[in-house]
Each structure stands twice: as structure tokens, then as C-alpha cells.
Amino acid sequence: MAALARLFKPQFPSLLRRSLSTTTTTATVSEIQPQRQRPNSSILFPLTDDPKGSRNFQWVFLGCPGVGKGTYAGRLSSLLGVPHIATGDLVREELSSSGPLSHQLKEIVNQGKLVSDEIIFNLLSKRLEAGESKGESGFILDGFPRTIRQTEILDEATEIDLVINLKLREDVLIEKCLGRRICSDCGKSFNLASINAKAENGYPEITMAPLLPPPQCSSKLITRADDTEPVVRERLRIYKEQSEPVEDYYRKQGKLMEFDLPGGIPESWPKLLEALNLDDYGDKRSAAA
Numbered sequence: 001m002a003a004l005a006r007l008f009k010p011q012f013p014s015l016l017r018r019s020l021s022t023t024t025t026t027a028t029v030s031e032i033q034p035q036r037q038r039p040n041s042s043i044l045f046p047l048t049d050d051p052k053g054s055r056n057f058q059w060v061f062l063g064c065p066g067v068g069k070g071t072y073a074g075r076l077s078s079l080l081g082v083p084h085i086a087t088g089d090l091v092r093e094e095l096s097s098s099g100p101l102s103h104q105l106k107e108i109v110n111q112g113k114l115v116s117d118e119i120i121f122n123l124l125s126k127r128l129e130a131g132e133s134k135g136e137s138g139f140i141l142d143g144f145p146r147t148i149r150q151t152e153i154l155d156e157a158t159e160i161d162l163v164i165n166l167k168l169r170e171d172v173l174i175e176k177c178l179g180r181r182i183c184s185d186c187g188k189s190f191n192l193a194s195i196n197a198k199a200e201n202g203y204p205e206i207t208m209a210p211l212l213p214p215p216q217c218s219s220k221l222i223t224r225a226d227d228t229e230p231v232v233r234e235r236l237r238i239y240k241e242q243s244e245p246v247e248d249y250y251r252k253q254g255k256l257m258e259f260d261l262p263g264g265i266p267e268s269w270p271k272l273l274e275a276l277n278l279d280d281y282g283d284k285r286s287a288a289a
């Protein structure tokens, strides 16, 4: 697969290896077993024992469109001090630029299709390069890898410690995507959907309060062009076809942590921290400082 990666972006695996494998904070993820929710996971964070040359967190977020990868990856990124790199954001930045790719990308993204591996590797390499020059280390990837090919190439390039697979029932995913809004001024994400999904087909009842914008953002809200119902359904179909095999890949490696979202952010965030054994991470970090 290294040869494949070199075919379209010669520096990709080496760039990843270089930028992600040589730094300070240690996050040793041990005994990751493939299983469903793990409220008492044994991921270890030896914050006081910081061997030289150890590297930062290298985590991946998987999950269907609308599940909240961006929200939780962003929160963990702030908590752990590692960059949150979302390939969807990289694609949208390129799309809104007047660069040569923008027209081609718009058509693909607005149909809910996947962008070619070559384009994704180029965007990701550029992002990693920029981060590397600012001294970034580690990452929380969101939206990558999304196909088995991308997964194998990433595997060649560097070692992933943990893969968090966020899960939510499909009717709620669709409602969430349709309620999603972004402030065109500050870039923050909100959600106008008020979700009250009854228990059915073995799924428990789920409620999620809307995440409303503050007054200064409410007149500047925009909707992503790919958050229309037919396109969301197509993205879900493609996720099942192309990205569910990625879940299996990491499940077989014993790196997958499944997390069923119990509700909105107020219910889910503390439970996620608990599942990651990070509930007192802030305290441990200040104690170790």
C-alpha cells in the first residue's frame, strides 16, 4: 500500500509518520478490545510518566453523517491539546476557494459522493504540513479514513491508537442533518432540530434539545448544500457501502470503541469522557503540571 500512496502523493506516508510520531505527551491506549459501549475502558493516560520520544494521541472518529463526529472530536481536541483534522472541513475550504479544484469538488460533494483519494490525500498532506510547521503533534481525525483503501494507506503511514465509532439511529441522523446550520460569520455549528424519537425497532427513546445560535449569529445562518434529505440519504448509503468496512477493519485490529449516543451533548459528553476514562483528565493534567 505504501507504493499505492506514493503513486498519488509521494510524501504522504512519510509526512504522516514524521509529523505524528515524535513528541511529548503520552497517551498509551492499552487493552482496547472490540466491544460495544465500554463505560469502564482501560485506556491509560500516564500523565506523570512522560518518556522522552513518546508521541501524542493519534485517534480517529468514525460514524455516519450527522452523528456528531465534529462536535465530539472538537471537544476532545481542546481537552487533549491535539489538532482536530476534519477532511470534510478541508474539502469545504477548498470548495469555497477559487482554486482549480473547487468546481469539480462542488459537484461531487453536493451529490453526496466521495471525493477521490488523490484529492483527499493532497488536502490532508497540506494540512499536516502546515500543522507540522507550527509544531503540532498527534491528531484526532474526523471523516478520514472513509474507505478501506484510505484505511490501509493510513495504516502504512502511522499507528492509530484508538478509533471511536459514534452511533445513532438513522431517523435521528436525518433529522440532525436537516436541522444543522452554520454561522457564516464565526463558523460555529448549531442545530435547530428538536428531537423526540420514540422507542421503536429495538432502539430506546431519544431526545435532543436544539443547539440554538446566540442572537448575533441567528441572522447569519447557512445550511450546507449537502444537508438536503435526498443527499443525506445518499451519504448514508455511501457510508454503509464504503465506510462500514472501515469499522470492521479496526474492529479486527481491536482498536474500535463503539459509543451509542444516549442523547444530546449534555447527556453524551460526560458519558463519552467516562467511556474513555477521561472524566478527570483535566484534574490529572493540572496535577501533573
Ligand SMILES: Nc1ncnc2c1ncn2[C@@H]1O[C@H](COP(=O)(O)OP(=O)(O)O)[C@@H](O)[C@H]1O
Pocket (backbone or CB within 6 Å): 064, 065, 066, 087, 088, 089, 091, 108, 109, 112, 113, 114, 115, 116, 117, 120, 142, 143, 144, 145, 146, 147, 150, 226, 235
Ligand atoms: N475521507 C474522505 N474521502 C472522500 N471524500 C471525503 C472524505 N472526507 C470528506 N469527503 C467529502 O466531503 C464531504 C463532507 O464531508 P463531512 O463533512 O465529513 O460529511 P459527513 O457529515 O457526511 O460526515 C463528503 O460527503 C465527501 O464528499
